[in-house]
Each structure stands twice: as structure tokens, then as C-alpha cells.
Amino acid sequence: MEKDMKTQPPSRLETEEITKESFRQNASLNEKILLCEGMFTDLRDDHDIRKLTRARIESMLYASNLKQSEAPINVHIGRQGINQWIWENNVIPExxxxxxxxxxxxxxxxxxxxxxxxxxxxxxxxxxxxxxxxxxxxxxxxxxxxxxxxxxxxxxxxxxxxxxxxxxxxxxxxxxxxxxxxxxxxxxxxLLFTPLKTNKGKPVHPKIEMYMKQLTKEGKSDHTKARVKTHINSLLVWLVDNMKDFAACQSHTVPVLSITEIHLQEFRSYLLKKQRKGEYSLITISECIYAIRSFFLFLKKTFGFPDPAKKIKSIKASRYRFRNLPTKEQVTAFFNVIEVYSENPLMERIAFQFMLTLGLRSMEVSQVSWNDINMEIRTICIHSKGGKHHELPLAGELYRDLKMLRSIPSKSTYLFGDDPKRIVWKFQNNYKLYSHIAGWTFPGGLHLFRHCFVTNLVGQNPPPQVVQVLSRVIKMDTVSLYTHLNQMSNWRSQEVNKLDYSYRGGK
Missing domain, CATH: 1.10.150 (DNA polymerase; domain 1)
Structure with a gap:
């Protein structure tokens, strides 16, 4: 009898190929984009997600910052020089x-x-x-x-x-x-002065307070929670003022079990009437109806209450808003102001680079600690909304600045301080100062940098999955809200479409 042929073990090269293929099939995209070029085929293809390399991802994020650039030599004046700048450039001439x-x-x-x-x-x-x-x-x-x-x-x-x-x-x-x-x-x-409002707030409905706690658990921002609370409370105030069923109540004592579908339909009609008169925007009443529907769905899941908003139709509204974004020259001017007037140029340069280069939200920046940064493999872990975590690569000037900051002893809990809310407050205030000196007139605040980030990313035409991962959004529709490519031509087209060319009997 012939001896059974023994199965030969796979060679080292075969094993590596099996490992690579297994990784291609099973690893998350978030892991793939952090690997070196050797993990994927040498034939790079920016539109094939399987062949995208970390080098290409870094190029998308950091673009021209990958090479060491000579920063302009500025005299550091410090924060104490800002008042004099405002005095000379604004007060005296204006x-x-x-x-x-x-x-x-x-x-x-x-x-x-x-x-x-x-x-x-x-x-x-x-x-x-x-x-x-x-x-x-x-x-x-x-x-x-x-x-x-x-x-x-x-x-x-x-x-x-x-x-x-x-x-x-x-x-x-x-x-x-x-x-x-x-x-x-x-x-x-x-005696003619308008009486000042007291800081004591109006009582809040207990069920709204419970819903706010739920939104906090879901990681919603204070701004979002305040907006949702306002929308729901507007319904309760309207019910008290307009429905005899609730005339004896106050907004914080309205029995929510007594609110019916008919009441909500009437309120929806009221909002639409206000919108037609130009008192409310379409996006405002759309968000209001969405907040109310979500509120009653929460009550149903939590207490088993019947949901009167189940059949209330949503109000569709485009969430996109035209924005002008700063040019490269204007961004450079902003960072030059930091070099001249910041109390800590290195630290603030890193913070604003996080927002501009990696698209971090202000609260995400405030919660970055050294435990989230791996300087050896050049990655940063971002704690996003809803308790989610994402890793992104570090490169270019941002990585070099972090190396410099790492060498400076610090006992702070986070990179930029100990209290995240105070960190955000400080950056918001300083953003107003620096953008003012830089000559920026763009509306909004720190979130403008996230719009710049997504727009720059989409402008490089990467695969949609990469945009979604790097932007850290759940739905691709959200990306369009931050994208402002060819914005002037798009805006002109929209304005032209509003024109009425109907015949009016003129000669």
C-alpha cells in the first residue's frame, strides 16, 4: 500500500495572503484605513475601498500639511495685546x-x-x-x-x-x-429702563425633564436638548392658550395623557399657518413636529402611554443651508492670529487643528486625553456622540505639534484642561476674538471648522464609505449638510428657480 500523502502546511507567503484576505473580508473599514500600505495591493485605486491605503487617507485629511512648512515668523504679543488691537482698529475708526x-x-x-x-x-x-x-x-x-x-x-x-x-x-x-x-x-x-428678567427659570413639565435625562444618556448636546425642550414646551403653552380642555392648566401641569391626535393635528396646522405668514421657517416647524413625535414615542416606550403622535405627518424641509467657507488664505490668517495673540499658541493650534483637519466637534476636542493618543502608531481615539468611539490617523503638522506638547509636563485630566464644558466655553470665546482679528465675517461658531473639514474631504472625491467613516456620521445624508462645493453656482441656480416668469400682461 502506498503511504498516505501528508498534507503540506501552507508557506509563509500563502499564510500572509490568507491573513490579508481574511482581513479584507472581516475587518471594519475604520480599522482598514489605519493600516500601512503593505496590507493592500500595490495598485492603488482611490475608488476601490479594498485598495485604499493609509497613506491616501492621510493625504485626504492632511493634504499640504504632510510636508514640513516654514511658518511665518510672528512676534508673540499675547492676549494682553488684543484690547489694544481692537482699540486701534475698531474703536478709533468706528x-x-x-x-x-x-x-x-x-x-x-x-x-x-x-x-x-x-x-x-x-x-x-x-x-x-x-x-x-x-x-x-x-x-x-x-x-x-x-x-x-x-x-x-x-x-x-x-x-x-x-x-x-x-x-x-x-x-x-x-x-x-x-x-x-x-x-x-x-x-x-x-425709570424708563425695561425691567430685567430674573435668572429664575419657568417650571418645566416633569415628563419633559425625564425626556431630557434620556437625551443626556443618548449623548445629545446641551444645545440640542434646549432646542427640543423649547419645541415640546411650545406645544404645551399652545394647548393652554388655545384649547379649553387645558385652559385651567399651566404649561408644566398639562396632563399628557389627555393630549389627543386631534390636538396635535390642530397644533400642526397652527405651525403651518405661522410658516406661511413668514413667522416661522420651514426647518423650524419641521424640527418641532419631529421633537414632539419623538417625545410621545419616548412616553410610549417608557410608560406604555398611547401615542397620539403616531399618525401625525412629518413636515419635510431641506436642512441644507448655504454657507460661505474661509479660503486657505483666510485659514492661514486665523492661525497666524493664534501665533501672535494666544496665551498658549501650541495648545490652541492643536485644538483648532483637531476641528479643521479631523472634523472634531468642540465637545469631542474638550474630552481628548493622552490616553486617547497613540504616538507610536500615530492614531487618536475620538469619543463621539452616543458613546461611540472612532480612531483616526495622525500625521503632518498636527502630529509634530502633539509631539511637542507631549514633552511639556501637565497634570490636567484632558489635553486642554479639567472641565470639558469650560474648555469648550474658552475655545468658543477665543474663536470669536481670533476670527474677528483675522477679518472673518462668517456666521456661526466653532462648528464652521467641521463644515470646512467635510467639504475639503468630499472635494477629493473619495469612496462614500470613507467619507462616512472619517466624518463619523450615521447617515450619508448628513454629509450633504456639511458639503459646500460649487456653492455659489448652486445658490444662483436655486435663486433663479425661484423667479416667477409667468405672464403678467406687461407690454
Whole structure:
């Protein structure tokens, strides 16, 4: 008998190929994009997800930053120089009167963000006076502040906060020293001030509070929760004001079990009527109906309550909003401002690079710690909404800056401090300062960087799966909300489509 042939074990090369193929079939895309080029075929194909390399991913994310670039040499002035910049570039050329300049001069010792807010408030006052008198801002004179009619108007229409009332009191007391007139009676105009709102909030319905706790568990932001609470509460207020079934209630005591489908249909019709009158936008009433439907679905799942919103139709609205985005030159100007005026240029450069280069949300930036960063394999773990985690590669200037920061001893819990909310608050305030000095006029705040990130990513035409993973969104539809390619041509097309070419009997 012939001896049974023994099965030969696979060679090392065969084993590697089997391993690679197994990885191709079973690993998540998030893992694949972090591997070196050797894991995939040498024939690169940017549109074949199986052949995409980490080098290509890094090129998409970091683009021109992969090579060491010589940063412009700037003199570091620090935060204390921001007030002087605002004084020289904004106050002197824009604020028209001596009394207003004197007010701001006394605030020059304030922190930069506080002084910036004082300047914004004074500018608002100047614009209100100009609009009221129907003159250019540059034509406002000190004597206008001794005009009883102007002071009466400002006392009721402008002095709506404590800071604004303090400004008005200063104006009344100091206008005379520039005009050598009799001191005005401050109390006379103080009586006309709008009563200030107390910080004590209105009672919230217990079921809404429970829903807010659920949204917190789901990782929703404070901004999202506040918006949802407002939408649901608007329904309860409307029911109390318009439905006799709830006339004896207050918004926080409405029995939710008594709310029926008919009530919700009436409220939906009310929202649509407001939208047709131009009082509400379509996206606002769409979000309102969505929030209400989600609220009642939560009550059904939690307490077994019947769902009166089950058959309430949603209101479709395009969530896309046209945005101008900063150019490369404008982004460079922003980071140059950081180099000159930041208290810690290295740390803030890293924070804003996280947002611009990797698309991190501000709260995600605030929660980054050294435990999330692996400097050896150059990756960062991001703690996203809903308790999810994502890994992205590190490269270019961002990686070099992190190496520099790593060498600096720190006892902070996170890279940028100990309290995530305070970290976000600080970056939001500093963003306003730096963008102002850089000459940016883009609406919105820190989230603008995420719009830049997604737009730059999509502009390189990668596979859709890569865009979804790197953007860290659940639905691909969300990507379109952040994409602003060819934005001007798209906007013009939309505006042209709104034109009415119907015949109106003209010659």
C-alpha cells in the first residue's frame, strides 16, 4: 500500500495572503484605513475601498500639511495685546463720539473677551442711534446724548440688560463734561429702563425633564436638548392658550395623557399657518413636529402611554443651508492670529487643528486625553456622540505639534484642561476674538471648522464609505449638510428657480 500523502502546511507567503484576505473580508473599514500600505495591493485605486491605503487617507485629511512648512515668523504679543488691537482698529475708526470712546477707554484693563463684548455693545448702540435719527453712524455727535427724545428712546429700546443699563447711566452722567452742560438726571431715564428678567427659570413639565435625562444618556448636546425642550414646551403653552380642555392648566401641569391626535393635528396646522405668514421657517416647524413625535414615542416606550403622535405627518424641509467657507488664505490668517495673540499658541493650534483637519466637534476636542493618543502608531481615539468611539490617523503638522506638547509636563485630566464644558466655553470665546482679528465675517461658531473639514474631504472625491467613516456620521445624508462645493453656482441656480416668469400682461 502506498503511504498516505501528508498534507503540506501552507508557506509563509500563502499564510500572509490568507491573513490579508481574511482581513479584507472581516475587518471594519475604520480599522482598514489605519493600516500601512503593505496590507493592500500595490495598485492603488482611490475608488476601490479594498485598495485604499493609509497613506491616501492621510493625504485626504492632511493634504499640504504632510510636508514640513516654514511658518511665518510672528512676534508673540499675547492676549494682553488684543484690547489694544481692537482699540486701534475698531474703536478709533468706528466709534463716533468722545463719550462712547471714554466709556471703552475705561474698560481697556478688562480681559480681552470682556472688552470685545463691550465694544460690540457700544457699536450696537451707535447703530441704533443712527437708525433712529436716520443718519450715518459717523455723523453721531456727543450732543445727541443730551437730547431727551434720544435718551428716552434708548432707555426703552436699548437698555434691556444690566450691562446696557450701566452704559446708558454712564452716557447720561458723562455727556455733559464734553459739552459743558448741566448734568442730566440719571434716575429720570432709569425709570424708563425695561425691567430685567430674573435668572429664575419657568417650571418645566416633569415628563419633559425625564425626556431630557434620556437625551443626556443618548449623548445629545446641551444645545440640542434646549432646542427640543423649547419645541415640546411650545406645544404645551399652545394647548393652554388655545384649547379649553387645558385652559385651567399651566404649561408644566398639562396632563399628557389627555393630549389627543386631534390636538396635535390642530397644533400642526397652527405651525403651518405661522410658516406661511413668514413667522416661522420651514426647518423650524419641521424640527418641532419631529421633537414632539419623538417625545410621545419616548412616553410610549417608557410608560406604555398611547401615542397620539403616531399618525401625525412629518413636515419635510431641506436642512441644507448655504454657507460661505474661509479660503486657505483666510485659514492661514486665523492661525497666524493664534501665533501672535494666544496665551498658549501650541495648545490652541492643536485644538483648532483637531476641528479643521479631523472634523472634531468642540465637545469631542474638550474630552481628548493622552490616553486617547497613540504616538507610536500615530492614531487618536475620538469619543463621539452616543458613546461611540472612532480612531483616526495622525500625521503632518498636527502630529509634530502633539509631539511637542507631549514633552511639556501637565497634570490636567484632558489635553486642554479639567472641565470639558469650560474648555469648550474658552475655545468658543477665543474663536470669536481670533476670527474677528483675522477679518472673518462668517456666521456661526466653532462648528464652521467641521463644515470646512467635510467639504475639503468630499472635494477629493473619495469612496462614500470613507467619507462616512472619517466624518463619523450615521447617515450619508448628513454629509450633504456639511458639503459646500460649487456653492455659489448652486445658490444662483436655486435663486433663479425661484423667479416667477409667468405672464403678467406687461407690454
Amino acid at each position: 466709534i463716533p463720539t468722545n463719550v462712547l470712546k471714554e466709556y471703552l477707554k475705561q474698560k481697556l484693563t478688562y480681559d480681552a473677551f470682556a472688552f470685545y463684548n463691550e465694544y460690540i455693545m457700544v457699536r450696537e448702540l451707535s447703530q441704533k442711534i443712527a437708525a433712529h435719527l436716520k443718519i450715518p453712524v459717523s455723523d453721531i455727535l456727543d450732543k445727541h446724548f443730551t437730547d431727551n427724545e434720544v435718551l428716552t428712546y434708548l432707555s426703552s429700546s436699548f437698555a434691556t440688560t444690566g450691562r446696557k443699563q450701566n452704559l446708558m447711566a454712564f452716557i447720561v452722567q458723562h455727556a455733559n463734561q464734553f459739552l459743558q452742560t448741566t448734568l442730566q438726571d440719571t434716575e429720570k431715564y432709569s
